[in-house]
Amino acid sequence: MPLYSSSLTTLPNKGILLKEFKGKKLDELATPAYIIDKSKFAQNACRMLENAAKLKVEFRAHVKTHKTSEGVALQLKTKNFKTDKIVVSTLMEAWNLIPLVQQGLINDILFSLPVVKSRLAELADLATQVPNLRLMLDNAEQLDVLSEFFEQNSNVTKKWSIFIKINMGSDRAGLVNDSIFLRETLTRALTQEKYKKCISVYGFYCHAGHSYGSKTVETAKKILIDEIRHANKAAKTALEIDPSQDPMSFQISVGATPTAHSSSFISVAEIEEKLGEKLSGILELHAGNYPCCDLQQVATGLVNIDDVSVSVLAEIVSFYPNRGDKPPGEQLINAGVLALSRESGPLPGHGRITDPKGYENWIVGRISQEHGILVPLDENIKTEFIPLGTKLRIVPQHSCITAAQYPWYYIVDGSDVVVDIWVPWRGW
Numbered sequence: 278m279p280l281y282s283s284s285l286t287t288l289p290n291k292g293i294l295l296k297e298f299k300g301k302k303l304d305e306l307a308t309p310a311y312i313i314d315k316s317k318f319a320q321n322a323c324r325m326l327e328n329a330a331k332l333k334v335e336f337r338a339h340v341k342t343h344k345t346s347e348g349v350a351l352q353l354k355t356k357n358f359k360t361d362k363i364v365v366s367t368l369m370e371a372w373n374l375i376p377l378v379q380q381g382l383i384n385d386i387l388f389s390l391p392v393v394k395s396r397l398a399e400l401a402d403l404a405t406q407v408p409n410l411r412l413m414l415d416n417a418e419q420l421d422v423l424s425e426f427f428e429q430n431s432n433v434t435k436k437w438s439i440f441i442k443i444n445m446g447s448d449r450a451g452l453v454n455d456s457i458f459l460r461e462t463l464t465r466a467l468t469q470e471k472y473k474k475c476i477s478v479y480g481f482y483c484h485a486g487h488s489y490g491s492k493t494v495e496t497a498k499k500i501l502i503d504e505i506r507h508a509n510k511a512a513k514t515a516l517e518i519d520p521s522q523d524p525m526s527f528q529i530s531v532g533a534t535p536t537a538h539s540s541s542f543i544s545v546a547e548i549e550e551k552l553g554e555k556l557s558g559i560l561e562l563h564a565g566n567y568p569c570c571d572l573q574q575v576a577t578g579l580v581n582i583d584d585v586s587v588s589v590l591a592e593i594v595s596f597y598p599n600r601g602d603k604p605p606g607e608q609l610i611n612a613g614v615l616a617l618s619r620e621s622g623p624l625p626g627h628g629r630i631t632d633p634k635g636y637e638n639w640i641v642g643r644i645s646q647e648h649g650i651l652v653p654l655d656e657n658i659k660t661e662f663i664p665l666g667t668k669l670r671i672v673p674q675h676s677c678i679t680a681a682q683y684p685w686y687y688i689v690d691g692s693d694v695v696v697d698i699w700v701p702w703r704g705w
Contacts, residue, residue, distance in 0.1 A: 279398070279399075279402070281368070281372075281399045282369075282704065282705055283367070283368050283369040283371075283372050283399070283704060283705065284372065286369060286703070286704035286705075288684075288700050288702070288703070289684050289685050289700050291685075291698055291700050294685055294698040294700070295697070295698050298687065298695050298698060299695055299696065299697070299698070300694065300695065301694070301695050302693050302694055302695075303590055303668065303670075303687070303689070303693045303694075303695070304668055304693070306590060306668075306687060306695075308590050308591050308592040308611055308612070308668060309589055309590060309591050309592075309611060309612040309616040310589070310590040310683070310687055311587065311588075311589060311590075311679070311680060311682075311683040311685075311686045311687065312587065312588045312589070312590055312670060312686070312687050312688075312689060313343070313348075313569070313586055313587050313686050313687070313688050313689070313699065314586045314587075314588075314689050314690065314691065315351075315586075315688050315689065315690045315696070315697070316690050316691045317584065317585070317586035318348065318351060318568045318569065318586040318587075319351045319355075319568075320584075321567055321568045321569070321570060321580075321584060321586060322338075322351045322352045322355070322567070322568045323355040323358075324541075324567075325338075325352075325537060325538075325562075325564060325567050325568075326354075326355050326358035326359070326360065327355075327357075327358060327541075328537065328538070328540045328541040328562070329358070329360070329540070329562050330357075330358045331541060332540050332541075332543070332544065332545060332560075332562070333545060334540075334545070334559075334560040334561060334562055335360065335362065335528075335559065335560070335561040335562070336360045336362065336561065336562050336563070337360065337362040337363065337364055337385075337387065337530060337561055337562070337563040338352040338353065338360060338362065338363055338364065338563070338564070338565070339363075339364040339365075339366075339389070339563060339564060339565025339566075340352070340363060340364065340365055340370055340374070340565065341364070341365065341366040341367075341370065341389075341565050341677060342565050342566050342568070342569050342676055342677045342680060343568070343569060343680055343686070343699070343701060344367075344369075344370055344373075344680070344701040344702045344703070345686070345699040345700065345701050345702070346373065346374070346376065346377060347688075347697070347699045348568060348699060349363070349374065349377060349383075350377070350382070351568065352568060353377075353382055353383070354382070361381075361382060361383050361384040361385060362383075362384070362385040362386075362387075362561070363383055363385065363386050363387070364386075364387045364389050364563055364565065365386060365387070365388055365389065366389050366390065367702070367704070367705050368388065368396060368399055368400070368403065368705065369702045369703070369704045369705055370702050371386055371388060371403055371407075372403065373702045374386065375406055375407075378406065378407055378408075383407075384408045384409060385407075385408070385409040385411065386403075386407050386409070386410055386411065387410075387411040387412075387413070387440065387482075388400065388410070388411070388412055388413065389413055390413060391413050391414060391415045391416065391419060391442060391450055392412060392413070392414055392416075392419040392422055392423060394422050397422070397423075397426045398426075398430075400412065401426070401430065401433045404435050405435070409438065410438065411438050411439065411440055411479055412437055412438070412439050412440070413439070413440050413442050413450075413482065414439045414440070414441055414442065414462070414466075415441065415442040415444075415450050415451045415452050415462075416452075416458075416462070417458065417461050417462040417465055420462065420465055420466055420472050420476060423437045423439075423472075423475065423476055424471055424472055424475055424476070427474075427475035428475075436474075436475055436476060436477045437475060437476045437477070438477050438479045439466075439476060439477070439478055439479060440479055440480050440481065440482040440528070440530065441459075441462065441463070441466075441478060441480075441481050441482065441511060442482050442483075443459075443481055443482065443483050443507050443508055443511050445483050445485065445503060445504060445507035445508075446485065446487055446503070447484065447485060447486035447487050449484075449486055451483075452511075454507055454510045454511055454514070459511065459514065460514065460518070463478070463511075463514060463515050463518050463519075464518050466478050467515060467518050467519040467522070468518065468519055478515065478527070479527070479528055480508075480512075480527045480528025480529060480530055480558060480559075480561075481508040481509075481511040481512050481515075481527060481528070481529055481530070481558070482508065482530045482531075482563075483504040483505075483507050483508045483530070483531045483532075484504075484531075484532070484533055484563075485500045485501070485503065485504050485531075485532075485533045485535075485536050486533060487500070488500040488501075488533045488535040488536045488577075489533070489534075489535060489573050489574075489576075489577065489622075490623070491535045491536075491539075491577045491578070491579070492576065492577060492578050492623070493578050494539055494542055494578065494579060497535045497536050497538065497539035497577060497579060498536075498539045498542060498543055500535070500536050500539075501531065501532075501536035501537075501539050501540060501543070502543075502548060502551050502552070504531035504532065504533075504536060505529065505531050505548055505552065505556075505560065506552055508529040508530065508531055508558075509529055509552065509554075509556055509557055509558065512527045512529055512556075512557040512558045513557045515527065516557060524557060525557075525558060525559060526558070527557065527558035527559070528558055528559050528561050529556060529557070529558040529559065529560050529561065530561040530562075530563055531560070531561070531562065531563070532562045532563040532564045533564060534564045534565065534566040534567045534570075534574060535574070535577045535579055536564075537562050537563070537564035537567060538564075538567065538574075538577075538579040538580065539579065540562055545560070548560075565677070566676060566677060568586060569585070569586050569587045569676040569677075569680070570584055570585040570586065570587075570676065571585060571587070571672060571673055571674060571675055571676040571677075571679075572585075572622055572624045572626075572628070572629060572672055572673065572674045572675075573620070573622040573623070573624075573674055573675055575624065575672075576622055576623035576624045582629070582631065582672060585631075585672050585676075587672070587673070587676045587679070587680065588631060588632075588670040588671055588672055588673075589612055589616055589617055589628065589670070589671045589673055589679060590668055590669070590670055590671075590687075591610040591611055591612035591616065591649065591668070591669050591671055592610060592611050592666065592667070592668050592669070593608055593609070593610060593651075593663050593664065593665055593666060593667045593669070594609050594610060594611050594665070595608065595609040595665070596608040596609065596662045596663075596665070597609070598662075601652055603652060603653040603656040603660075604653070604656060604660065605653075605660060605661065605662055606662070607642075607650050607651060607652055608639070608650070608651040608662060608663060609648060609649070609650060609651070610641070610648075610649040610650075610651060610669065610671075611647065611648075611649070612628075612641075612644075612647075612649045612671065613644040613645050613646050613647045613648045613649050614644050614645065614646050614647075615646055615647060615682055616647070616649070616679075616682055617641060617644060617649060617671070617673050617674075617679055618673060618674065618675055618678040618679045618682070619644060620673070620674035620675035620678060620679075621674060622674045622675070624674075625640060625642075625654065626640030626641050626642055626652075626654070626674075627640075627641040627642075627643075627644050627649070627673070627674055628640065628641035628649070628671040628672060628673050628674065629641075629671065629672050630651075630669050630670070630671055631670050631671070631672055632669065632670040633667065633669070636663055636669070638653055638654050638655055638658045638660050639651045639652070639653060639654070639660070639663065640652060640653075640654045641671060651663075680701065681701075681703065683701070684700070684701075684703065685698050685699065685700050685701070686698065686699045686700075686701065
């Protein structure tokens with residue numbers, strides 16, 4: 278097999294890391310560091326599988342937030358529920374999931390970016406090792422890219438299985454319902470022999486990125502229904518174009534962490550009542566941030582800050598009395614953009630202190646590359662400086678981007694003692 282960039286990317290040695298850090302307390306670690314509470318992570322993962330089971334739908338777990346085999350194992354199975362469907366954002370993630378595929382734990386992997394021409398050879402090789410590899414498509418010309426590769430490579434015999442990405446308001450990627458572009462794409466894919474011989478339309482995929490702005494369960498539920506409505510409408514259009522298709526042959530895949538969380542408050546009957554019609558496919562939920570969560574998820578009102586399983590361990594390195602517009606002043610930590618990311622959200626600050634207790638009124642108000650400035654959130658609360666050298670656990674705004682900054686994660690399990698090390702699959 279050729280060497281790809283993913284196979285040439287070296288990762289830290291977990292065995293060496295465990296020998297060095299297992300059993301140490303968080304206060305003994307160098308900062309900044311990324312901490313995951315395994316028990317909270319597992320509880321969050323279990324809750325989402327329970328949501329899907331209660332709704333009697335399938336679930337596809339996205340792994341892009343943590344990018345680790347240990348985390349994926351917790352997303353796939355609980356005592357009573359399981360899934361064998363995964364979403365990845367990089368081929369680095371996909372290749373590192375092969376051991377779980379070989380164990381029979383994963384049967385279906387979706388590469389979530391629309392067709393990337395330069396990675397087709399690698400995707401074709403990957404497809405020989407995964408029972409069901411799905412690609413994303415959102416442009417009629419991508420059909421030609423897939424078809425041409427198929428024609429030029431006689432060793433590729435498995436059809437490309439594709440999700441059609443539907444843009445339902447986020448304007449990040451996807452085709453729009455009722456557009457000539459969606460109809461053209463579906464017509465070519467479903468009716469023209471050139472494409473039918475090498476491409477199979479598996480389903481329709483919506484991701485409501487704008488649901489991160491939800492502040493109530495009801496708002497998230499409305500957006501979930503909207504996701505389903507858009508994907509279902511695309512499936513109906515496909516059935517109009519090609520009536521020979523089985524009415525329940527398509528997968529209707531919907532979800533973002535807020536809308537997937539809201540699924541626990543709804544039923545299939547209520548969904549069909551609100552849609553005013555039956556589903557034209559098999560409903561599938563997908564989500565990715567949910568095992569970790571962050572301040573953006575807390576702001577939706579669907580989780581509490583105590584549900585967040587991740588935090589950044591940082592350290593007080595200086596303080597500045599009377600600086601800024603709130604007493605007692607400002608403080609400096611050794612965690613800036615490269616430790617916390619520059620994300621903002623509905624809750625103010627780039628991060629909130631959750632530990633030690635008593636310092637919750639300090640937030641990360643400003644950041645530069647390696648510096649974070651702590652400022653008081655509310656000047657009406659008596660706030661004292663945190664002693665120099667104190668180590669803090671800070672919940673970030675966006676755990677996906679924050680996690681990507683760290684070569685390994687320290688795992689705790691409801692305590693301050695390191696019980697494991699998870700090494701993420703960094704790279705493309």
